[in-house]
Amino acid sequence: MKKYLLLFALLFSSVVFSQNVTDYKYIIVSSKFSFSKEVNKYNLNALTKSVLEKQGYEVYYDTDILPQDLAENRCKALYADMLENNNLLVTKIKLQLKDCKNQVVYVSGEGTSREKEYAKAYVQAFREVGKSLSVLKSNPKQDISEKEIEMKMEMESTVAATVFFAQPIPNGFQLVDTTPKVVMKLFKTSASNFYIAQKDSLQGVVFNKNNQWYFEYYQNDKLVSEKMEIKF
Structure with a gap:
């Protein structure tokens, strides 16, 4: 009987979490997760932002310029952090969302990897985390004014002047x-139209938004977004 009650409690709490999460329009992602002293370590922060945007949210870094309504009331946003629970053999991470009162409203499934190389291990573990984020899919009410759109985070953006052709690789x-x-390599993730990208010494993400491809990466601690034209 206790087992059934525990199972019911877990299911109920999961539903409550998802209901609370759908009430929000904004999510703010920390530029440095609590387990890290580096900005966008292992590209996890950029991956988190992009995946949450695909779930229908407006996502900003905690270092970004915010829309006026959010700047005036931070309780309109949830705050994303990645939790780490590693041991000697396994990398383990979870995504956690808190409200402005520091109350946890959602915790993702745990992503794990036994890969020895840290950069690869964290990306592999994040792929598993990403699979559990489907419950966050929502369509918050949109009432964005033109002024709010203009106040979105400043980022360098360049228009693609070259057409790139995609050739399959493992x-x-x-x-x-x-x-x-060969100018870039794209590695598949669990999300369609979303790739981990490697261009020379640059590591970032390539994704499709509103039928436009973008390459986003960090340069000198600043997020850079480049439009791309890709033929698959």
């Missing part, structure tokens, strides 16, 4: 120009 694609020269 676990993803390589992008070539008309030379042809």
